[in-house]
Amino acid sequence: MRIGRYELKKQRRVTLSGWEAVSISLLAILFSLLLFSLIFLLAGVNPLEAYREIFSYAFLNPFGLPLTINRFIFLLLCTYAFIIPFRAGLWNIGMTGQLYVGALSTYAVLLAFGAKESRSIELNPMLVIPLMLLAAALGGAAIGAIAGFLKGRFNTNEIVVTMMLNFISFWVVSQMIKEGGIFMNPGGRGESFEMPPSVYAPLFGKIPFTILIALGLALLLTFLFAKTKLGYQIRAYGHSPAAARYAGISPVKIPFLVFILGGALAGWAGYHYFAAVPGVYKISRNYGYFGDLAFYGIICGLISQGNSLAAIPVALLFGGLSIGGRFLQGKVHMSFGVDYALLGVLMITLVAFQFFYRYKIVLIKTEEEQADVGVSH
Amino acid sequence: MPKGLLDNIKHGDTVLEARGITKRFPGVVANDRIDFEMKAGEIHAILGENGAGKTTLMNILFGLYQPDEGQIFIGGQEVKLRSPLDAIDLGIGMVHQNRKLVSAHTVLENIILGHPRAGAILNIKETSREIEELCARYGFEIDLKAKVWQLSEGEKQVVEILKALYRGAKILILDEPTSALAPPETEKLLNSIQAMAQDDLAIVPFITHKLPIVLAISDRVTVLRRGRVTARLETKHATEQGLAKEMVGREVLFQIERVQVEPGEPILEVQNLSALSNKGFMALKGVSFTVREGEIFGIAGVSGNGQQELAEVLAGLRRAEGGKVLLDGVDITYAPTLERWQRGMGYIPSERVDVGSIGDFSLTENVAMNYYFDPKFVHYGILDYGGLRQLTEELIAEYDVMAPGPDTVAKNLSGGNLQKMILARVLSRKPRLVVANLPTQGLDVGAIEFVRTRLMEAKKEGAAILLISEDLDEVLSLSDWVAPIYEGEFMDIIPGEKADREYVGALMAGSRQVEGKA
Numbered sequence: 001m002r003i004g005r006y007e008l009k010k011q012r013r014v015t016l017s018g019w020e021a022v023s024i025s026l027l028a029i030l031f032s033l034l035l036f037s038l039i040f041l042l043a044g045v046n047p048l049e050a051y052r053e054i055f056s057y058a059f060l061n062p063f064g065l066p067l068t069i070n071r072f073i074f075l076l077l078c079t080y081a082f083i084i085p086f087r088a089g090l091w092n093i094g095m096t097g098q099l100y101v102g103a104l105s106t107y108a109v110l111l112a113f114g115a116k117e118s119r120s121i122e123l124n125p126m127l128v129i130p131l132m133l134l135a136a137a138l139g140g141a142a143i144g145a146i147a148g149f150l151k152g153r154f155n156t157n158e159i160v161v162t163m164m165l166n167f168i169s170f171w172v173v174s175q176m177i178k179e180g181g182i183f184m185n186p187g188g189r190g191e192s193f194e195m196p197p198s199v200y201a202p203l204f205g206k207i208p209f210t211i212l213i214a215l216g217l218a219l220l221l222t223f224l225f226a227k228t229k230l231g232y233q234i235r236a237y238g239h240s241p242a243a244a245r246y247a248g249i250s251p252v253k254i255p256f257l258v259f260i261l262g263g264a265l266a267g268w269a270g271y272h273y274f275a276a277v278p279g280v281y282k283i284s285r286n287y288g289y290f291g292d293l294a295f296y297g298i299i300c301g302l303i304s305q306g307n308s309l310a311a312i313p314v315a316l317l318f319g320g321l322s323i324g325g326r327f328l329q330g331k332v333h334m335s336f337g338v339d340y341a342l343l344g345v346l347m348i349t350l351v352a353f354q355f356f357y358r359y360k361i362v363l364i365k366t367e368e369e370q371a372d373v374g375v376s377h
Numbered sequence: 378m379p380k381g382l383l384d385n386i387k388h389g390d391t392v393l394e395a396r397g398i399t400k401r402f403p404g405v406v407a408n409d410r411i412d413f414e415m416k417a418g419e420i421h422a423i424l425g426e427n428g429a430g431k432t433t434l435m436n437i438l439f440g441l442y443q444p445d446e447g448q449i450f451i452g453g454q455e456v457k458l459r460s461p462l463d464a465i466d467l468g469i470g471m472v473h474q475n476r477k478l479v480s481a482h483t484v485l486e487n488i489i490l491g492h493p494r495a496g497a498i499l500n501i502k503e504t505s506r507e508i509e510e511l512c513a514r515y516g517f518e519i520d521l522k523a524k525v526w527q528l529s530e531g532e533k534q535v536v537e538i539l540k541a542l543y544r545g546a547k548i549l550i551l552d553e554p555t556s557a558l559a560p561p562e563t564e565k566l567l568n569s570i571q572a573m574a575q576d577d578l579a580i581v582p583f584i585t586h587k588l589p590i591v592l593a594i595s596d597r598v599t600v601l602r603r604g605r606v607t608a609r610l611e612t613k614h615a616t617e618q619g620l621a622k623e624m625v626g627r628e629v630l631f632q633i634e635r636v637q638v639e640p641g642e643p644i645l646e647v648q649n650l651s652a653l654s655n656k657g658f659m660a661l662k663g664v665s666f667t668v669r670e671g672e673i674f675g676i677a678g679v680s681g682n683g684q685q686e687l688a689e690v691l692a693g694l695r696r697a698e699g700g701k702v703l704l705d706g707v708d709i710t711y712a713p714t715l716e717r718w719q720r721g722m723g724y725i726p727s728e729r730v731d732v733g734s735i736g737d738f739s740l741t742e743n744v745a746m747n748y749y750f751d752p753k754f755v756h757y758g759i760l761d762y763g764g765l766r767q768l769t770e771e772l773i774a775e776y777d778v779m780a781p782g783p784d785t786v787a788k789n790l791s792g793g794n795l796q797k798m799i800l801a802r803v804l805s806r807k808p809r810l811v812v813a814n815l816p817t818q819g820l821d822v823g824a825i826e827f828v829r830t831r832l833m834e835a836k837k838e839g840a841a842i843l844l845i846s847e848d849l850d851e852v853l854s855l856s857d858w859v860a861p862i863y864e865g866e867f868m869d870i871i872p873g874e875k876a877d878r879e880y881v882g883a884l885m886a887g888s889r890q891v892e893g894k895a
Contacts, residue, residue: 229760232742232749239735245694246724246732247746248715 010359024356025303029317032349036342045332053331054324054342064323066206070277071319073207074290076214077269078297079304079311080221081140084265085148085158085258086306087225089238092259093298094147094162095266096291097169098140102267103274103283104173105139106132107183107192116186116193128199136271137264143169144263145256152252158259170291177283185282192274192283201276208276213268221308234258269294292340293322299347302354318343382452383468383547388418391453392579393438393469393548398447400433407433408444409604415548417577420570422591422612424584425601426624426821428791431583434601435550438581439471440464470541471550476533480526487525488540511542514576515569530680531562538569549573551582555590556819559679560849560882567594588617600624625823635855635873636837641670642705644810644841645691650700651865652686660686662865663700666858668810668841673832675844675856675873678885683865684845685727688814691843692724693717704810715750723747723808725799727815727845729792733799736788740780740798741769743787747802768805776801777827793824800828804835811835812843817851829855849882861885 037047057064078095085092109132110116113123143165150156176183177192185191201208225231237244237254245251273290274283296318304310325339386392393415400408408430415421425431436442438449440458448455451467458464461471478487489504505521512519517535525533534554541549554570555563571594574580584591591598591612598615600608600623608623621629645668654660661683668674678684689695691702693714702710704720712720726732734743745765748754754761769783776797780790787795796816803811813832817825832855836842846852852859859876860867861884868884 227759227762229749229755229758232745232760236735236738236742236746239737240731242728242732243735243746245714246692246726248713248718248750250713250715 005365007364009362009364011362013358013360016357021305021357024353025314025350027356028350028353029346031353032346035349036345039341039345043334045334050328050332053328054321057327058320058324064327066278067323068316068320069207069211070273071293071322072316073211073214074269074273074293075296075300075315075319076311077210077217077265077272078294079300079315080214080217080297080308081144081262081266081269082297082301083221083304083306083308083311084234084262085255086301087231087238088234088254088258089241090148090151090255090258091159091298092144092147092162092262092266093159093295094144094165094263095269095294095297097162097166098143098263098266099270099273099294100169100173100287100291101143102136102140102270103287104176104183104270105135105267106271106275107195107283108139109135110193110195110199111183115196115199116183119194119196121196121198123196123198125199125202129201132199132275133268133271136267136275138267140263140265140267140270141260142263144259144266148256148259151259152250152255158255166291170288173283173287177287183283190285195275195281200278200281203278206278208272208278210268210272210276214272215312217265218308218312225308230257266294266297269297296322296343296347299343299350303350305357318346321346382454382456386417386452386547386577388577390417391415392417392451394450395434395438396448396450398434398437398444398449400430400437400442400444406604408437410447411601411604411606413599413606415579415581417547417579418574419597420574420580420582420595421597421599422582422584422595423599423601424588424591424620424624426823427793427819428603428821429601429624430604431601432552433604435471435552435581435583438464439469439550465544465546468545468547469550470538470544470546470548472534472537472541472552472554474552474556476530476537478525478533478536481524483522483524484519484528484536484539485521487536488521488543490540492544508539508543511539515542515572516565517569518565529562531558531566534558534566535569542573546578548579549581551580553584554582555584555587559886560878561886561888562679563590570594588620591615591620592617602626621822624821627823629822629826634833635857636833638671638837638839640672640857641839643667643669644705645843646701646703646706647691648701648703650687650690650702651698652683652690652695653698654683654686659698660865661690664860664862664865664867665700666860666867666870668843668858670809670839670841671836672857673836673842673844673855673873674858674860675846675852676860676862676867677846677849677852677881678862680847682862682885684862685814686865687862688724688727688812688845691717691812692722692726718747718806719750721806721809723803723806723811725796725803725811725813725816727818729795729799730788734787734795737786739784739786740773740778740790741766741783743798744769744772744783744802747806751806772798772801772805776831793820793827796820796824796828800831804831807838808835808840810841810843812845814845815847816844818847825851849878849885853878853881863887 033051040047040050058068059065081095081098082092109128113128115121146165147158147161150161151158175181178184178190179188183192185193225235233249234254236247237249241251274280300311300314300318303314321342322339325342329338383392391414395411395413398408398411411434423431433442437444440461440463449458456467485505488508508521517539519532519535554566558566570580592615595612597611598620599606600620602624648665649663650661651659651663652661666674676684686695690697693712697710701708704722709717748765749760754764766783773780778794778797780794816828832842844852844855853876856873858870859873859881860870861881863885
C-alpha cells in the first residue's frame, strides 16, 4: 500500500522474541475489546461501564473471583489436553468428549461404592478421591487413545475422529444420566445422582485442590518438553514425522501416547468441574455448556503457542471473561450470551493477529516512481 | 514489451549483455557488480559453488528477480525484465533443475501448454510436425504421445528444452543440465547442445561441479565466487585444477586416494532383497551382496532404479517384500529402525532437509537425533542437553561446519554444511556399517571433497560402507566393489580396480550389449 512517498510493506519475520509475542497478544486483546464495544454500543450499553463490570466481577468480586478461578482450572486442563498432542503436530479437538467420559468414569467409581443409593454414605476420601482421579484419567485416556491409535496405525485424520467422538460421548452421557440411565438421579430431573459429601474435594477457601494439579502440570509439561527423552521424541515427531522416523522414533507410538496423555488431562477437567467445584457435585443437566467451554482450550493452546507456562495467563483471562460476561448479561438484561460472544470475538482477533507472528508491517520511504518496464534508450 | 530484438542475429553477435548486476538480500550481496556477455552460437558455462550467486544471476536474467543495480541488454537494447513472461517474449528460455511439467499430460501437451498460439483450438498435427522437426534437427529422441510421468529425468529435461525452443528461445539457460543423467544420456544431451549452438543459439549452462563437462563443450567460462566474477576465460585456456581453484578459492583434491584396507568380517549381508516403491510396483527385485569391514561397496545408478528403496529397506523405513538382511550375522530384515542404529548401523539419507534434519531444531537437537537413545546421554528418561551441546560444539569444530554455534537452527545452514553436520552426527557414533545415500548430491566441490575424505577415513577405521550414488565417477573412484543398478537389479558386481567407466555406464543405462567386456 502506498501513502504519498511512503509505502507500507509486509515483511517476513526471521525471529520472534518472547517479548514481541506477548505484546502482539496484548494488542490483540485490546483490539478485540475495542471491537466488542461496538456491540455494546448497538445494545445501548456504555462499553467502558460494561468492561468495568466484567473485569471487576471476574477478578475483584468475592463471589466472582472463585468462579473465575474454577473456570481457569478447567480451561487450563483442557488447554494442556490440547497442547500435548499439539507439540506432536496433532490436533486434539476431542477434549469435550474426553472430559464427558472422564466425568462418567468418576461417577462410575461412586456408583461402585454404592453412592447412588444413599448420599449420606460415609466413604473414605483418602481412598475414593484418588480412585476417582484415576478413573477420570483412564476414561479420558481411553477415548483419546482411539484417535491416537487410528492416527498412528492407519493415518486417519485425528481432527475428524476426535470431533466425531465428541458427539458419541455427548449422547452416551445423556443416555446414562437421563430417565432410566444407570447414573440417573433418583429424582429424575435429567441429571446424574449426587456425590456424597464425604468425598467432596478438599478446598482452599472456595477453590478445590485441582488447582495444584493444574499448576503442577504447567511445570511438569515444561520439564517434559524441555528436558526429557519423551518430550524430545514428541517434539521431533511434531516438527517432522519423516525425520522422526529416520531417528528411530515410532510413528505409531507417539500419536497413541500423546492422545492418551491429552485425554487423561481432559478427563481431569471433567473430574474438576463435575466432582470438585463447590456447588456442582453431579453431572448437571447443562453439561453441554462445559463441553463447549472446553473448546476454548484449543484457543488458549494456540495463543500460548504450545507453551504450558504462557497458557496460564491466557486461560485466566478467558475464564474471567466468560464469568464476567455471564454476569453482565444478567445485570444489564442483554438478549444474547455475552460470555460466548465476547470469547468468540477475542478468539477470532487473536487468531487473526497470529499474522503478526510471521510478518511485520514496515513503513518505508519509496524512491520516485519507477520508470515503466520496457525499452529505454 | 518489444519483440524480435533477436530476430536478425548472426553468429558471433552479442545477444545478451549484463553490466554491473548487483543484488542484495538481507545480510548478503548475492551478486556483486557482475558483468556477463553472451554471443550467438556460444556455449558459455557459469561455474560456482552453492551460494556463489549463480541462481540469483539466473533468476535475474529470467526476470524472476529485479537487480538492485546494473543493466541488461538484449540484442544491444536495454531492457527491464519484470517477470519470466517478459524474458520468454524476448527469447530467453530456461530449464530448471526441478522440472515444472504437468505429469499427467503428454509430452506434446506440455510443450504447447502456455504457448500463445495454443489458443482455444489446437492444431495437433501441425504442431507435432514442427516439434518433430526440432527433435530431428537437434537429435532429441522422445515420444510426443508419452505421458510425462512415464519419462526419465533426462527425457523430462528434453521436454523442457523443447518447450523453450518451441516458444522461440534464442538464449537457453540450463540449470545443472547433467546432474540427474546417466553417462549415455549425458553424452546425447551434450551433442544436442552443440547442435543447437551451431544454429546460433546462445546457451548458458550453470554447473557446480562437473568440470570435465565444462571443459568438453563450452566455448567460454565465467567463474563466480561469493557473488563476484573471479575468472572469465576461453575454455581452451582452462584446466580442471585451475577452474576448481577459482571456484573454491584454494587447491582441491579431485581424486581421493583409494586406500586399500584388508577386508575383514562380513558386516552387511543382503540376500535376494526386494521391495515395493511408493507407487506399488516392485522397485527392488532381489539383490544380493555382502559388504565387509573396511570395504566400500558402491551402487551406481540413475535415480529411480531402486536405490532409494534399497536404502530405506536397510534403514527399516520401508518394508522388505522378500529376502534377508543380516547385520553382523543377526537377521534384521524386519527390525525396527531404532534397533538398527543401536546395533551399529548409520544412515545418511538422501533427503537431507526433509528426513536427515529438522529445520526448526537447533544443531544440538539435530545431533540428538542419533543420540537421544544413547545411555551416555539419557539418565532416567532425562536427556543430557548440556552434554549434547558440548558434543555438537566438538563436531562443528572437527567437521569444519560453518555455523555460529550449536544453538543455530538447522534451516539456517547451507546444504554443504548441513550435510557435514549429518555426516558428523552419524560417523561420530563409530558405526559398523554406514549406508550413504547420495552423500554428495547437490554439494559444491569443497564439500564433496570433504564428504568423500571422511567416508574414506571411516573405511580406514574398519567401517563397512554402502555408497549409493548417481555420480559414476564418485562410485568408481571410491569403491572396492561396483554394482551398477538398473530397474531394481544389479547388472553386475565388479571389483573396483577392474571397473571400466564405459562398461559400468552402459550397464547403469540398462544396456547389456557390452557384456563380457570387463
